[in-house]
Amino acid sequence: MIVRYMLKSLFISIIACLGFSANVMAACDLQRFKFGTSYERVQKHFDTGLEKAPVSMQILFVPGSDVCAGEKVFQGTPVIFTFLFDKLVQIEVNRLSKKSLLGAWAESVYGVKSNKPRSYFSSEPNAQWHWDKSSAVITYSIVTYGAERHEYIQIQSKQHEELFAKWAEEEESQ
Numbered sequence: 092m093i094v095r096y097m098l099k100s101l102f103i104s105i106i107a108c109l110g111f112s113a114n115v116m117a118a119c120d121l122q123r124f125k126f127g128t129s130y131e132r133v134q135k136h137f138d139t140g141l142e143k144a145p146v147s148m149q150i151l152f153v154p155g156s157d158v159c160a161g162e163k164v165f166q167g168t169p170v171i172f173t174f175l176f177d178k179l180v181q182i183e184v185n186r187l188s189k190k191s192l193l194g195a196w197a198e199s200v201y202g203v204k205s206n207k208p209r210s211y212f213s214s215e216p217n218a219q220w221h222w223d224k225s226s227a228v229i230t231y232s233i234v235t236y237g238a239e240r241h242e243y244i245q246i247q248s249k250q251h252e253e254l255f256a257k258w259a260e261e262e263e264s265q
Contacts, residue, residue: 119159119200121182124172126226126248128179133172147258149174155184164192175254186242191216193242194231201229201246216240226250 124133130149137153151172155165164186173181186193194211198204204222211218211233219232230245 119162119165119196121158121170121184121200121246124179124182126179126250129177130174130179133174133179147176147261149177162196164196175251175258178251178254180248180251180254182246184242184244187239188242189238189240191233191240191242193244194233197229197231197244201227204229204231223249 124136130151134151137151137157151174153170153172155162155168155170158170159165165184167188168184168186171183171185172179173183184193201224202222204220207220208218210216211220215235216233217235219230221228221230223229227246227248230243230247232243234241
């Protein structure tokens, strides 16, 4: 009877822990800033006080700790929001540290990518891959520089490809 009670308690505790960890990861889904959102709306979320410049491309740099407070992977890491024609179209995260964490975080939020390059599993990883989701393409790269690892994640909208083409045409005409 006691063993049954202990097993039941252990099972409930494990489920609770998984639930709490899933909620923490969900809170740091960078796509909560929906693609297509305006510059003003995103910058007001961070209270930067910056106004939108009258240009077709706008970039907003935000400390990772402001984007996902309490997430170790975002400490000391910039998050870059790119807007084309006042619509959010891309989010990037750069991280330089001794330990690689960004890849595991991205896979936990955006789905696991199989068939990773062998070089990713090296003691000094140097790899890049991408995977498709319904609304975005996620690109991950890792490069080792001595004892440090540079990780990069790019989350790019699939629904705003026409804005990338329009912006490229505008840039070429100048």
